[in-house]
Amino acid sequence: MVSVEDAWKEIFKKYDVINKIDKDGYFRITAKQINEYKESRLMTKFDEHSQMPQIFRNNKMTIISDSRGSYIIGRFALFSSVNYKNTDDRPIEPVYLETLKIDDLYNESSSMLYAYNSNMMRELFGTNNVSFTSYGRMGAGTFSFLTDEIDKKGNPTGRKFTINANKPQIEIDGAFETEESFFIVEAKNRYVEDINLRQIYYPYRLWSSKINKKVVPIFMVHSDKSFYFYVLAFDDEGDINSVKIVKSYKFAPADEPITMVDVVNEFSKITPSNHIHSNIFPQADKMEKIIDLLNLLNDRSDVTKDDITDYFEFDRRQTDYYLNAAAFLGYVTVIKRGPLSISKTGKNSMDKTIRERNIDLIKAILEDDVFYQTFDYLLKNGDMPDKEYVANLIRKYYPEIENKETPSRRAGTVVGWVKWILNLTEP
Known part of the structure; x- marks a missing residue:
């Protein structure tokens, strides 16, 4: 297949896509x-910019649907990065439901239901009077809008x-109505690096044209038992890039923080x-994606x-990268075929509190x-040292890596993991 x-790649070649965009702008x-090549639904669903095919990323292009059966490709700014810092941090109150447990939320629907049945939605919307009123696929109506060119x-x-x-066509993960507002939630059940603006903008335009209440887009991320909510607004309804974050929240189970003193003590x-x-x-x-992967493997056999x-x-290559990274830490046993298994070390660590688990990962x-x-x-x-300094360390300690460029690429992982450690110690 x-x-x-x-x-x-074949489509770009057949239709001379790059030259036509250089000439016409789209x-x-x-x-x-x-x-003709592969099902369009699979070919156009990219939640994050990093998921875009290489030929798009190399040419700074994105794709967006403009009708139920057509798409526009161009150099458009259609993704916005997610900042997991500077949030209003709040505790999650326990949910006493046997059918809805924080350790068993493996799709957007279950994560959103957990948020709805806990204190999170009530605090987010500022009222106890919240009704879950809409979800699923629907047509988005007819409208025009502007997007930034790059x-x-x-x-x-x-x-x-x-x-x-x-x-x-659009798909809404969940919509909630209060006396004054209508909140449309786009949910992700794993760590993501950015927002596909279409996923929040198209539902916003549809419901803004249908109801009189204020329509408020919400972007929600559930990752590692923490819930992040971004309350959004568009300064100009007709401009997809006029989006701004009004308020951001993090709800997490109560736990003691990790300090730099803790890290240095373990390091010594x-x-x-x-x-x-x-x-x-x-x-x-x-590392956040590795932890999401480890949680999945720990809870399912x-x-x-x-x-x-x-x-x-x-893509399959990314799957191997992240499994190999978990194996590098000693947390996963990688096999070529059949079910994967978390190692004894991994299970012992993942069953601990988040704080103690993170200390194990740091070590x-x-x-x-x-x-x-x-x-x-x-x-x-x-x-932090520069990436070439780190690449030289990789060459020193892993001389079997023959490709001269590989250490420079993998230096990004070293920098990313060390920054993750630092971020754990920041308020």
Whole structure:
């Protein structure tokens, strides 16, 4: 079966997409044309910019539906990054329901129901009088809007492009009505790096045209038993890039924080080594995604690589990267076929409180020479080393990596994991 990546390469080649966008500023393609290579639904669903096929990312292009059966490709700014810092942090009050447990929320619907049945939605909406009133697929009506154009390097051009939407299909994860407002929630059940603006803007435009109450878009992320809510607004209803975050919240189980003193204390006890659990040096920058993966493996015994690929909306290569990263830490046993299993070390750690689990992960990371030396540099110099410094550490301790460019790419993982440690200690 042809991959999404390869199918788009063929489409770009057949229709000369890049040259037509360079000339006209956009290229329209129908679902029927896409279906010749692979099902259009699978070819156009990208929750994060990192999920876009390489040919899109290399050319700074994105794709958006403008009707039920057609799409527009162009250099448009259609993603907005998610900031997990500077949130209004609040505790989650226990939910005493046997059918809804915080350890067993593996889709957007169950996560949103948990938030609805706990204190979260009531605090978020500022009232106890909240009704769950709408969800599912529907047509979005007819409307026009502006989006920012970017150039071939991804920089803003200062120009706007007009998109005329004619009843594109949308899917709402959940909508909630109070006496004064109507809240539309777009939910993600895993750590994500950015928001696909279409997923919040199209439902916002539909319901703004149908009701008199104020329509408020909400972006929700459930990751590692924590819930993040971003209350959004559009300064200009006709401009998808006029979005702003009005307020952001984090709801999490009560736990003691980790301080830098805690981290340095653990660091001082470590005698580093290398090739401890795996000979494959990791290439998976986001520790948050690794933790989501470990939670999934810890709570389910029948998870396969295909399950992980579908759950995280990875491509197969990304699935291998993140599994290999977990194996590098000694938390997962990677096998070629059949269900995957969390290791005894991994299970012991993942069954602890979040604080104690994170301390275990910190120790597992810093036990490796490359991460140890990177963190030591940080402590001594007050700043992260540059990526070439880290790449040279990888070359020193993992000389079997023959490709000269690979250490430079994998240095990003080292920097990402050490930054994750630092972020744990920040208020």
